[in-house]
Amino acid sequence: MGVHGKVSDVDDLLGGDGSLGNAIGIIVGETSVLDFRFLIGDETGRGAYVKVRDVSGGWILAHVEDVTRSNAAYNLNQVDKKKTEAKERMVGTARVIGLAANGKLQIPTTPPHPGDHVLMADDTLIKRALGLSRGNLYIGLLDGRNLKVKLDANTFVQKHCSILAKTGSGKSYTAAVVLEELLEKNVALLIIDPHGEYVSMKDKNNEGDFARYGIQPRGYDVTVYSPAYQGVNPNADKAFRFDGKNLTAREITGLFPDDVTDSQMGVLYEAIKALAVEKENYYLEDIISQAEKDTSKAKWGLIRRMEALVDLGIFSGRPTKSKDLLRRGKASVVDMTGVPPDLQGMIVAKLLTDLFDARKRGKVSPGMVVIEEAHNYIPERGSGKAASTGIIRTIAAEGRKFGLGLLVISQRPARVDKNVISQCNTQIILRVTNPNDLRALSKGIEGMSADLEDDIMRLPPGTAMLVSNEIERPVTVNIRPRKSKHGGISPLIVAGEKKDDKGKKPTRSEKKKGGGLLRKILGK
Numbered sequence: 001m002g003v004h005g006k007v008s009d010v011d012d013l014l015g016g017d018g019s020l021g022n023a024i025g026i027i028v029g030e031t032s033v034l035d036f037r038f039l040i041g042d043e044t045g046r047g048a049y050v051k052v053r054d055v056s057g058g059w060i061l062a063h064v065e066d067v068t069r070s071n072a073a074y075n076l077n078q079v080d081k082k083k084t085e086a087k088e089r090m091v092g093t094a095r096v097i098g099l100a101a102n103g104k105l106q107i108p109t110t111p112p113h114p115g116d117h118v119l120m121a122d123d124t125l126i127k128r129a130l131g132l133s134r135g136n137l138y139i140g141l142l143d144g145r146n147l148k149v150k151l152d153a154n155t156f157v158q159k160h161c162s163i164l165a166k167t168g169s170g171k172s173y174t175a176a177v178v179l180e181e182l183l184e185k186n187v188a189l190l191i192i193d194p195h196g197e198y199v200s201m202k203d204k205n206n207e208g209d210f211a212r213y214g215i216q217p218r219g220y221d222v223t224v225y226s227p228a229y230q231g232v233n234p235n236a237d238k239a240f241r242f243d244g245k246n247l248t249a250r251e252i253t254g255l256f257p258d259d260v261t262d263s264q265m266g267v268l269y270e271a272i273k274a275l276a277v278e279k280e281n282y283y284l285e286d287i288i289s290q291a292e293k294d295t296s297k298a299k300w301g302l303i304r305r306m307e308a309l310v311d312l313g314i315f316s317g318r319p320t321k322s323k324d325l326l327r328r329g330k331a332s333v334v335d336m337t338g339v340p341p342d343l344q345g346m347i348v349a350k351l352l353t354d355l356f357d358a359r360k361r362g363k364v365s366p367g368m369v370v371i372e373e374a375h376n377y378i379p380e381r382g383s384g385k386a387a388s389t390g391i392i393r394t395i396a397a398e399g400r401k402f403g404l405g406l407l408v409i410s411q412r413p414a415r416v417d418k419n420v421i422s423q424c425n426t427q428i429i430l431r432v433t434n435p436n437d438l439r440a441l442s443k444g445i446e447g448m449s450a451d452l453e454d455d456i457m458r459l460p461p462g463t464a465m466l467v468s469n470e471i472e473r474p475v476t477v478n479i480r481p482r483k484s485k486h487g488g489i490s491p492l493i494v495a496g497e498k499k500d501d502k503g504k505k506p507t508r509s510e511k512k513k514g515g516g517l518l519r520k521i522l523g524k
């Protein structure tokens, strides 16, 4: 029986007594190897995974993309309430994922038969067909099922990942879930953290449905480094400093947000050349004093930029060693709190250049570099400039050869360097609504298509679309709760704010007043 007391067609067709056996529906109309439609009971909805028999005897796995409901008594052109015998009809449209045969997924060669039963797909078939559990990084459950979605740690790190979604949709939360899994697999992590959100990975989470997802809350080994002046960042465990001794012209200009002119480069070379003759060790302050002696006007722009670096204090004190930043099973967080935005790009540029160099020479362990708010560090051409673009592109292109992976996170997919995004083998996409960003996703990512845009716009919080070369087709995943505490909570701006009328649910009497529209139209 349908919910509204009407016998649906499918009940009738499958025995009339409401017992469908194992079947949930029956194929109707024309079928093809790519899709079919079926009469369906009230129990099955959009997003369900179903199976039908192939002529070969194997199972064809399909995904319900749409469901429609109609009733002859309530025809659009003529409403006839006297047709009490009329039955409600629900029709599902299923897209074929493939035929699971010999451990491989193939598109069937012949379409399924009209009249055949449609069954709910079992977990084993889904797992096997989609390749969901080949890996060891547990990120959540397949939407609507109790089936764990796992990615392979090696592929994930070596072939890079991006997490893209609008602001507040759970990017940092999801990133932390993946990072927890990586730490448990003994992977080394370096996190570029503009807002100081990742320090909370040290602590245990105390809210979440841990039982449903089968996990235990816990904290992790995290060291927070601060490039700002000592004392600016209360969460810092250590200061982050560069070695300011005997810097080369290239090292210095690499820290600038924009290009230097030939004449500025000339001033810098001259200054360093003179110092190198004079002193065994020279520092940035010495280079500035030396450049001040130059007679050209070009020196001022150069000096201004070098003074900004001195002001930051990043070259004073004991330099941070690359090998301390990447340690197996541990996370190093470079917390940018208190660092001006243009200098952040410079710091990331030098830090990653040194780190990648050390990795190539085998001086640091393999690992993954996490870049939060990536649109600031690798802006797409036309949306800004950052000193860090070059090295991040290099790591995206060559990192896999040397065991250095990238995880880039951004709320503006359209504003992140496409070269880097296209190098990412795994994409975790949460809710996106901006049309430019949607287009950037559907055009710029392999395995994505425009028909997924609708789904991405409607993703509920904590639900992600996973696109990966390891998985046969994009799947929707309910991200598991974090084991460690989440740090990205926005403070309430107005305490105790009351919901306005728009946000309020209608009361029963309000509903009544608004309802009965049909009764009014029919005059009954």
Ligand SMILES: Nc1ncnc2c1ncn2[C@@H]1O[C@H](COP(=O)(O)OP(=O)(O)OP(=O)(O)O)[C@@H](O)[C@H]1O
Binding pocket: 165, 166, 167, 168, 169, 170, 171, 172, 173, 174, 411, 461, 462, 463, 479, 480, 481, 482, 486, 488, 489, 490
């Ligand atoms: N899978 C999830 N389970 C439970 N809560 C979640 C989940 N994902 C996100 N949240 C909640 O949603 C809120 C926003 O998440 P998060 O801080 O990760 O968003 P964001 O996309 O990184 O935002 P921003 O653009 O501001 O950085 C968090 O406070 C978190 O509690």
Ligand SMILES: [Mg+2]
Binding pocket: 171, 172, 173, 488
């Ligand atoms: Mg965030």
